[in-house]
Structures are given as structure tokens and as C-alpha cells.
Amino acid sequence: MINSRSRLFAVFGDPISHSLSPLLQNYFFSKFNVNGVYVALRVRPQRLREAVAGAMAMNFAGINLTTPHKQEILSLCHHQSPEARLIGAANTLVFKDDKIHAFTTDAAGFLVSVRTHLARFSGSHVVLWGAGGAARSICFALSRLGVEKLTLVNRTALRGEELAAFCREHLAIKTVALLSPDHPELAESVTRAGILINATTMGMHPVTDAAPLMRFDLIGKHHFVYDLIYNPRLTRFLFEAEKRGAAIQNGLDMLIHQGLAALQIWMYTDYALDDRMYHEIVAKLSAELI
């Protein structure tokens, strides 16, 4: 029950009306006995500064950020975690002594979400579609998992080159290649890679017949195919991959674990999600998806 001691948490984004974070975090609050409320607030880019100053004046207990605020927020923060600084983005804010501290939990969420596939990553070759903020966090996570070869696939050469340079210079991934989606060498890279990751919006509701890769015949039993999309839960990319015997993983698990990581930062508490809770929250989130 919400009372006058309930602390307020929020996610800022624009658009925001499809965010699953309120369901997720309010579920956590009820399970972990946090007297809190988590809401989704539409904040336009030009109002981000006012919103953050206001949230501090109103004594918010924690803030999440999503598109389009993850990069812009950094210039408004007094302290950035080393990871947020390196990735150049933050999704979690903490107010402490009237200062804003920025963190990012996307890479942590990804790392937890592949916990049963860790052996696949060390020394492996990964093909990653996308070069946005999500892709950048994934690259950070991949470097921590010991990935040695990374093929980036991106339509826009400039953004792709930026991410490739970041991976080479800051993440120390041994071999980083950049290909356009229609490059003839992509087929061979996909075939040879052990892990395929989609960090683009290709295949996301409502354009569900799209996929980052249309040559599904290149996918086989030896692949682990990860799609960051969770709406639909089974994208065409994952559906076709599963049909061909690949191990698959959608983005829901990463969403849940990046949220849990944010809660742990806000509450300085190491909450454990047991199996029953995990299935309960997956069911709750899935019910909200089309």
C-alpha cells in the first residue's frame, strides 16, 4: 500500500508509454518489501535538465533513463561510474548529498542473462548487428566475456566505424571488423561465428516480419542467437534460428536483470531473484506484451 513514506522511483523517456519498467520494478518492490512506487514519466529531450533538477528537489529515490536520454544525461551528472563514462551512457541515477551519480546497468543485465552460456563466449567470434547505445553496452559486456573476434554489422558506416574504433581502442577486443548488411563477406562471418546478436530494432513490433539477417540458411545448431528485442518475445530472427537448431535468447532476461541491477544500486542491497519469482515476473511482463 502506498503511504506517505513510500519513496518515488521513475523512468524518464520519450516515448515512454510502452515501458515495462513500472511493472518490473513495482513487482520487485512488492517481493523485496521496498516501500516504493515506480512510474514512467514522459520527459522531452529539451526538458531533461529541469526534470532531473526537479527530481532531486522532490527527493526521488532513484531514476532510470531510456531513449533519448541515456547519452545526454551524462553532462548533467556530478559523478559517473567508470563503466558509464567508458560506454558514454547511463540508465540509472542516484541522488546523494545533492549530487547526481550516474550508472549503467545494461552490460550487467546482459552478462547475467548469458550466465548459462558463458563457456560459449571465451575466445569466440561474435556477429553483432547495430551500433547504437545498446550495441555499445553489449560490446563492453562481450569484451569482459573474453570475446576475441567481433564482426559489427551496421547500415550507417560512420556510426559503425565509431563503435568499431571504441571496441579496438577501449575494449581491447583483438579483431574487430565492420560490414554493411549486404556485404558479401557477411555470409562467411555468420557461418563461422558462434554467437549472433541483434541490437537493432529490426523485427520489433509492429514490423515483425523483419530481421537483421534474412539468410536464415546460414544459421545452424552451433549458433547461440541472442535478440535484444522482447516484443515480440520470439522475433522472426529467433524463430528461424530455433527452427534450425540454434540456442536462442530474447531480450526479456536482460531487461529483468538490468532492472534488478538498478534496484541494487538504489537500495545498496543484493537482492536475489529465485526461480519462482523469475517465472512470475516473466509471465507478468509477457502479459503486457502484444
Added chain:
Amino acid sequence: MINSRSRLFAVFGDPISHSLSPLLQNYFFSKFNVNGVYVALRVRPQRLREAVAGAMAMNFAGINLTTPHKQEILSLCHHQSPEARLIGAANTLVFKDDKIHAFTTDAAGFLVSVRTHLARFSGSHVVLWGAGGAARSICFALSRLGVEKLTLVNRTALRGEELAAFCREHLAIKTVALLSPDHPELAESVTRAGILINATTMGMHPVTDAAPLMRFDLIGKHHFVYDLIYNPRLTRFLFEAEKRGAAIQNGLDMLIHQGLAALQIWMYTDYALDDRMYHEIVAKLSAELI
């Protein structure tokens, strides 16, 4: 269930941790099918401007204000209702087209709370203790009820004089007197008056043996005694008055109705509180009180 479409409402105050408004409004939301969340936020006086600008940037659906912000807020608003302007205070904000509109619902809440006693007020003599913001709203309501004689009782002569002048000049109450609590004429005023109202904090938890008037022998069957305090629900003032046959009323009903009036402003909807709901919310609020 709170989801990403849930709208956020809040009350700003300092202190705020004993506010009953979250219980009240969240109860209303559940009963009237408003997809909203109402929280209490501690906002210090020097941060009010930032908090309000932030709430607008975050697209809050509505704001309530309590001590110490009710007067200060007016200078930050683009539009004031005639009543808010006259009383010089607001407890309810609406954001519309990036402008702040200020309203006050305290007088409306008081008026509804005396609906079964209306006949007592017209042409009557009222003794009112207090000269703060609450007393000012009560004076406004009393003038609308046709009260002709008002005796104000206040310790601080200056504040009392200000309120007396306001009543004379702006509210057109025929006869307005100001007495200190120990003035010898007060006994006669109390005896002759039909209505006694406490708008001070005398008798509020935790100093529950206090009362604005200690000469309880002056109270009789002909009196209607109203105490704006609701914690405890039965103050010493009300207890002693009831013992002597007076009709009594505590502040809970006014609290409920000023809240309902705020909700009606935010939602442009004329919600009706039926008897079952009224008793349910009184029970809910009472359970929170000591």
C-alpha cells in the same frame, strides 16, 4: 496495477511523512478507476521552484501543496483561481499548455463537511481560533455561509489583525472582532456564539491534553463545535464539547472533501462519494492515525 500509462500525482510539503493524502487519493483512484499514483514528496521551501518546474517537465498529472508551500506557490503560478487569489494560498496545481494553474480546495472541503449543519450558519455568530492559512480559508467559507458575526481568537495580535482586516474588507462579514485567548470578553462571546471552530494546532497529537479553550463549562447543547484537527480524531476540545451535549465535527471530513475537490479539478470529473465509500475511507485513514 501501476503500469507505464499510470499518471503521477503528488503532494509537496516539509515535513510530509505523516500526510494522509496518498492513502486518500490512491483510494479514490482505485474506486473511480483513475490510472494514477499519488505520492508524498518532501520538498524544502528553497527548492519549491525547481520541484514545480521539474513536475511540469515530467508531465505530472496534478500537485497538491501543504505546509509550508501554500502561500509561496502563488508567485510561481501563471494563473490563480479567484478564490486562491483572494485567500492568498493554493493547495492544488494543474499543468495545462505548459502553464501552472493554482486552485484552493480547503474552503470547498469545509463547506461540504458542514452540509448537514448549513442551517446553523446563516446569520450566526462564530468564534474561530487561529489566524493561519487554514483559518483564512475557513473565514472565506463562513462568509459564503452567511455568517454575520465572527470573533477571531489569536495569540499573535498582528496576524489576528491581518485576518480580521481581510474578513472585513474582502469577505463582507458584518461584525468582526479580535480577542486574545485570555481576554475577559471571550467567555461571553463563546456563550453567545452558536459555532466554535478550532483552526489552531492546539490539541493535535502529541500534545493531546491541550485545547484552544479551557473553559469547557462555557460549552453547551446549543453549540456546534468544529475542530480542524483529525489526529486524534476526538480532540480534548471535541471530547469536552460532546460531553456537554454540543454537536461536534472533526477535520477528517474536510480532509476527505478537499482531496475529492482536488481530484475533480485534475480530472474534470464530478466524482460522487457514496456512504459505503465514505465509511471505507474514514476507516482506512483512521487506521493510519495513532
